[in-house]
Amino acid sequence: SQQGEEDPQALSIQEGENATMNCSYKTSINNLQWYRQNSGRGLVHLILIRSNEREKHSGRLRVTLDTSKKSSSLLITASRAADTASYFCATGQGAQKLVFGQGTRLTINP
Amino acid sequence: DGGITQSPKYLFRKEGQNVTLSCEQNLNHDAMYWYRQDPGQGLRLIYYSQIVNDFQKGDIAEGYSVSREKKESFPLTVTSAQKNPTAFYLCASSIVVGEGYTFGSGTRLTVV
Numbered sequence: 001s002q003q004g005e006e007d008p009q010a011l012s013i014q015e016g017e018n019a020t021m022n023c024s025y026k027t028s029i030n031n032l033q034w035y036r037q038n039s040g041r042g043l044v045h046l047i048l049i050r051s052n053e054r055e056k057h058s059g060r061l062r063v064t065l066d067t068s069k070k071s072s073s074l075l076i077t078a079s080r081a082a083d084t085a086s087y088f089c090a091t092g093q094g095a096q097k098l099v100f101g102q103g104t105r106l107t108i109n110p
Numbered sequence: 111d112g113g114i115t116q117s118p119k120y121l122f123r124k125e126g127q128n129v130t131l132s133c134e135q136n137l138n139h140d141a142m143y144w145y146r147q148d149p150g151q152g153l154r155l156i157y158y159s160q161i162v163n164d165f166q167k168g169d170i171a172e173g174y175s176v177s178r179e180k181k182e183s184f185p186l187t188v189t190s191a192q193k194n195p196t197a198f199y200l201c202a203s204s205i206v207v208g209e210g211y212t213f214g215s216g217t218r219l220t221v222v
Contacts, residue, residue: 030208031208031209035213040198040216041215042200042213042215043200043202043211044213092208092209093208096207097158097208098208100145100153102152103152
């Protein structure tokens with residue numbers, strides 16, 4: 001069962017620009033998480049935001065959560081070539097397994 | 111360094127064979143998971159285990175089996191009943207179910 005849906009499916013920007021990816025979900029959640037996956041590799045956990053939080057920062061990452069709209073966004077500022085990857089949102093519903101979206105493929109052009 | 115080790119990295123299976131994918135973690139995590147990823151797709155949950163000697167089916171468990179005899183190990187067997195097993199398999203673990211997963215580097219299984 002797919003819970004999160006990322007938008008856009010693919011994004012291509014120039015190095016140094018900001019990248020914004022969105023995630024929408026259907027049911028109530030306990031937390032929302034973002035992961036990065038480089039091609040052919042495992043996923044890396046980036047950030048977790050809980051349902052009672054609205055915004056969270058980690059280095060060049062900024063995540064927002066709007067539970068009334070059931071949506072989240074991930075902003076990567078001052079993008080670098082190394083940020084090229086697929087980004088997945090995943091929703092947690094209490095002590096339940098995570099449900100992952102289909103991902104956004106981000107390409108940073110030098 | 112703590113982490114999750116998946117082996118082998120690449121695996122080839124003949125039709126009708128069972129194969130077992132290894133997943134070992136030294137993070138002292140209670141929960142472990144197996145996901146399947148098809149090209150350009152998201153992750154689909156096969157099985158997960160919250161504690162030793164206990165595991166639950168995920169969304170696509172048919173044709174797969176697991177065991178959890180030790181906290182560190184959660185092997186996945188792809189049986190001959192799985193009709194379309196070619197995919198990228200990812201193992202993960204976490205302290206708490208549903209939060210902050212650590213992933214292995216994956217096993218790419220191909221049926222030949």
